[in-house]
Amino acid sequence: MTMSLVWLSALVGIAILITLASTVVLLGLLIRDWKKRTLW
Amino acid sequence: MNSVGGAILDARIGWLILGLFSLFWVFLGWWWGRKAKRLDEYMLAGRNVGMALAVATAMATWVTSNTTMAAPQLAFQLGVWGMIGYSLGSVGLLLFAPLARRIRILMPGGYTSGDFVRLRYGKLAWRVFLGISLFYAFGWLISLGMAGGVLVHALTGIPYQLGMTVILGICVIYTLLGGLRAVIGTDFVQTLIILIGIVALAWLAIDRVGFPALHESVRAERPELLNLLMPAALMFLFNNLLFGIGEIFHSNVWWSRAFAFRDGVGFRAYLTAGLMWVPIPIVAGFIALAAPALNLNVPAADMVGPLVAAQLAGVAGAVLVFIVVFAALASSLDSLLAATADLITQDIYRGHLRPDADDDQLRNAARIAILVLGVGTWLLCLPRLTTLAELLYFTGAFVASTIWPIAAGLYWRRANATGAVLGMLCGTGVGLYSYFAMGFYVAALAGAGVSMAIVVLSSWLWPGNFDWARLREPERTVLS
Numbered sequence: 001m002t003m004s005l006v007w008l009s010a011l012v013g014i015a016i017l018i019t020l021a022s023t024v025v026l027l028g029l030l031i032r033d034w035k036k037r038t039l040w
Numbered sequence: 041m042n043s044v045g046g047a048i049l050d051a052r053i054g055w056l057i058l059g060l061f062s063l064f065w066v067f068l069g070w071w072w073g074r075k076a077k078r079l080d081e082y083m084l085a086g087r088n089v090g091m092a093l094a095v096a097t098a099m100a101t102w103v104t105s106n107t108t109m110a111a112p113q114l115a116f117q118l119g120v121w122g123m124i125g126y127s128l129g130s131v132g133l134l135l136f137a138p139l140a141r142r143i144r145i146l147m148p149g150g151y152t153s154g155d156f157v158r159l160r161y162g163k164l165a166w167r168v169f170l171g172i173s174l175f176y177a178f179g180w181l182i183s184l185g186m187a188g189g190v191l192v193h194a195l196t197g198i199p200y201q202l203g204m205t206v207i208l209g210i211c212v213i214y215t216l217l218g219g220l221r222a223v224i225g226t227d228f229v230q231t232l233i234i235l236i237g238i239v240a241l242a243w244l245a246i247d248r249v250g251f252p253a254l255h256e257s258v259r260a261e262r263p264e265l266l267n268l269l270m271p272a273a274l275m276f277l278f279n280n281l282l283f284g285i286g287e288i289f290h291s292n293v294w295w296s297r298a299f300a301f302r303d304g305v306g307f308r309a310y311l312t313a314g315l316m317w318v319p320i321p322i323v324a325g326f327i328a329l330a331a332p333a334l335n336l337n338v339p340a341a342d343m344v345g346p347l348v349a350a351q352l353a354g355v356a357g358a359v360l361v362f363i364v365v366f367a368a369l370a371s372s373l374d375s376l377l378a379a380t381a382d383l384i385t386q387d388i389y390r391g392h393l394r395p396d397a398d399d400d401q402l403r404n405a406a407r408i409a410i411l412v413l414g415v416g417t418w419l420l421c422l423p424r425l426t427t428l429a430e431l432l433y434f435t436g437a438f439v440a441s442t443i444w445p446i447a448a449g450l451y452w453r454r455a456n457a458t459g460a461v462l463g464m465l466c467g468t469g470v471g472l473y474s475y476f477a478m479g480f481y482v483a484a485l486a487g488a489g490v491s492m493a494i495v496v497l498s499s500w501l502w503p504g505n506f507d508w509a510r511l512r513e514p515e516r517t518v519l520s
Contacts, residue, residue, distance in 0.1 A: 002255075002259075003252060004255065004259070004266045005252065005255040006384060008120065008251065008266070008329075009251045009255075011120070011124075011322060012242065012246075012251075012252065012322060012323070012326045014319070015318075015319030015320075015323045015326075015408035016239055016242055016243070016319070017064055018237055018316070018318070018319040019235055019238065019239050019316075019319050019320060019323050020235075022099075022235060022316035022319075022369055022389070023232060023235045024097055025095075025233060025316065026095060026228075026232065026235075026316075026418075027232075029091050029092035029095060030092040030093075030228070032091075033090040033091060033092040033093070034092075038090040038091070038302070039090050039092065039093060040085065040086060040088055040089060040090065040093070040221070
């Protein structure tokens with residue numbers, strides 16, 4: 001396994017995980033703002 | 041090499057997706073915009089947008105067709121640094137966070153970035169700035185309109201002109217109906233679609249091709265894409281960083297949001313959006329590296345994303361990429377239409393033509409401006425003149441020259457009008473020269489460098505002493 005394969009896999013893997021976490025964060029913020037009536 | 045020459049989706053499926061999503065966006069635009077009666081509600085969503093919608097709108101607007109389609113294109117042309125360089129676009133959002141807070145404090149009643157330049161530097165700088173800003177806005181609008189046509193044609197065979205017309209038309213309609221409220225509301229839904237969609241596409245590439253096979257093919261056929269010292273890619277990286285900062289610092293798309301977010305939200309929203317934006321070009325661009333492993337012949341670099349997705353998952357992949365890019369396009373097109381219309385209404389119509397216009401007249405002017413922008417963009421998009429990235433980076437020379445006049449103007453009393461005007465003009469000139477003499481990847485770098493030198497030198501030689509309170513003045517009459 002070459003270094004370039006390792007860092008390419010790591011880079012893309014971490015990017016995918018952060019993107020998924022962002023989705024959860026956005027939904028969490030939406031629910032919080034909805035409950036506090038601070039959407040708009 | 042396999043060639044994907046014809047359309048991947050049946051045109052009827054294409055029309056069905058276009059029709060359903062168009063109805064959805066127009067309904068949401070009408071629903072959220074139906075209470076936007078006052079000028080502030082129409083142009084700035086009532087100046088009371090909360091954290092969730094603020095983060096989503098900053099993310100969605102910055103995830104454009106230029107991310108979902110040009111990120112794969114840049115990965116295909118410049119390799120790994122193409123993706124990473126694109127993700128440095130997030131630095132612009134991060135650096136704008138403190139600016140957004142300061143803008144809101146200094147100008148609680150402001151409307152546009154033009155308001156700031158006019159009050160801070162005077163009329164000449166304001167007009168130079170408006171020229172740059174409107175040129176950039178049209179460049180971005182055209183690149184978005186073109187991306188819509190290219191996408192629809194590549195995936196469904198629907199003629200470029202027809203697809204571009206429908207996508208542009210839908211965005212104009214719902215922005216017209218609901219103003220910034222419609223734009224920000226739809227941005228949230230579009231952000232979720234984009235995030236989930238690009239992860240699904242990347243997962244498809246990993247699942248169907250796998251990292252080892254993908255890596256081996258790239259290393260065998262396009263080894264330069266894995267080269268961490270590829271000179272053009274490194275230049276691109278720094279250029280893209282400055283281009284992104286220039287785009288965000290000057291554009292009314294971001295200023296109008298700074299005015300629209302409720303007190304205390306701007307800083308946190310831009311910071312969060314910037315951090316969450318970092319991985320998006322990497323996830324979206326990565327699939328282009330699967331092209332060699334799939335033996336895919338890519339006739340035009342800006343079609344590599346849709347073509348790889350279709351090759352990976354057939355109709356389902358093509359439908360997915362269609363929906364993702366449509367959402368990305370719409371989220372940026374609507375924002376740009378609304379913010380540029382605000383700039384035209386506030387800085388051209390009220391600033392130059394009707395200083396005494398009341399709120400109703402201004403609201404009507406904003407609507408007409410959205411319509412005119414839509415028609416103008418449509419006319420300029422009809423001939424497909426250049427690739428998406430080339431068009432986008434042509435504007436780099438212009439926007440990068442505004443970074444220092446804006447940033448120094450917000451924080452530095454000594455910054456003066458002479459430095460701002462010369463910085464913008466000379467920065468743009470040198471940036472354009474670099475664009476033609478060297479390449480698209482250095483235009484912003486040169487423009488920002490020259491502009492910085494001039495603004496700093498001028499502030500040192502002829503220091504001003506600006507009174508920040510002047511930014512709060514309710515200045516309505518501009519031309520006397």
